[in-house]
Amino acid sequence: MIAIPQKRNAYELLKNDEVKGTLTYKSIFTYSADIRTSTDENHAIKRVFSWFAKFKITQDDIEKIKLKMNFRGRFSIIMENGLEYKIITKGIFKIRTFLKNQDNNELIEIKSKYNWKRWRYEYEFENSETPQAELLSLIAVYALNYNQQYQVGIIMMVTMACNALINLTNL
Numbered sequence: 001m002i003a004i005p006q007k008r009n010a011y012e013l014l015k016n017d018e019v020k021g022t023l024t025y026k027s028i029f030t031y032s033a034d035i036r037t038s039t040d041e042n043h044a045i046k047r048v049f050s051w052f053a054k055f056k057i058t059q060d061d062i063e064k065i066k067l068k069m070n071f072r073g074r075f076s077i078i079m080e081n082g083l084e085y086k087i088i089t090k091g092i093f094k095i096r097t098f099l100k101n102q103d104n105n106e107l108i109e110i111k112s113k114y115n116w117k118r119w120r121y122e123y124e125f126e127n128s129e130t131p132q133a134e135l136l137s138l139i140a141v142y143a144l145n146y147n148q149q150y151q152v153g154i155i156m157m158v159t160m161a162c163n164a165l166i167n168l169t170n171l
Contacts, residue, residue, distance in 0.1 A: 001133070003123040003141045005115060011141055013134060021134045023141055031055070033142060037134045045142060053146065057139065067143060075143040077136065085136060087143050099130075099140055108133065110140055121148070 001015045009028055013021040019038070026032040035043040041059065045067070048054040057065035066078040075087040085107070089097045099108040109126040123144065125137050 001125040001137060003125070003137065005118045005120040005122065011138070013138055013141075021138050023138045031146065035135065035138045035142075037138070039134075041135065043135070045139075055142075065139070067139060069143070069147070073147055075140075075147070077139055077143075087140055097140075097144065099136060108137065108140070110137075110144070112144065121145070 001013055001020065003011045003013050003023070006012050006022075009025040011023040012019050013023070021035065021037040024034045024036075026034075031045070031047040033045045035041075035045065035057075043064065044058050045055050046058070048056055052071065053069035055067040056063045057067060064080045066076075068076050068078070070076070074089075077085040077087070079085075084102050086100045087097065087110075088100055089095060095112075097110040097112065098106045099110065100106055107127065107130045111124040111126070112121045113124070114120075115122050121144070123137075123141055125133070125140075130136065
């Protein structure tokens with residue numbers, strides 16, 4: 001499966017050139033998004049305000065899934081039935097991302113490639129025959145996009161702080 005950016009605020013999940021799901025952000029300035037899978041399941045993602053990034057994923061206004069980021073930037077997906085999945089990134093020069101289950105087995109490998117024409121990442125999913133693979137893949141796309149925005153924000157804050165220090169020393 002492949003997740004390809006479409007419009008400025010949407011991704012399509014494709015398998016053999018057939019749309020299996022979509023991830024659509026409400027706007028480019030918000031974290032709210034909608035997920036639609038090929039089984040006509042609709043989910044809404046909303047941020048829960050807390051110290052770390054937490055999101056609730058609802059279906060018909062009933063919370064079904066929790067998405068949490070820890071202080072290391074790793075995401076956990078906690079399903080309604082108690083199953084937990086983790087999005088783990090490994091490597092320094094060759095970065096690889098995996099979706100792992102509770103037993104630490106790698107279920108899906110996620111490869112990201114930057115699309116310079118659209119200025120966003122494309123994602124390729126390998127070994128995606130897991131139950132609910134479509135939903136989990138789209139949640140992973142959301143989490144990876146959030147993580148990239150989070151890292152850019154940190155870099156900008158550090159750059160601004162360094163510039164402020166340089167300006168203070170020049171006085």
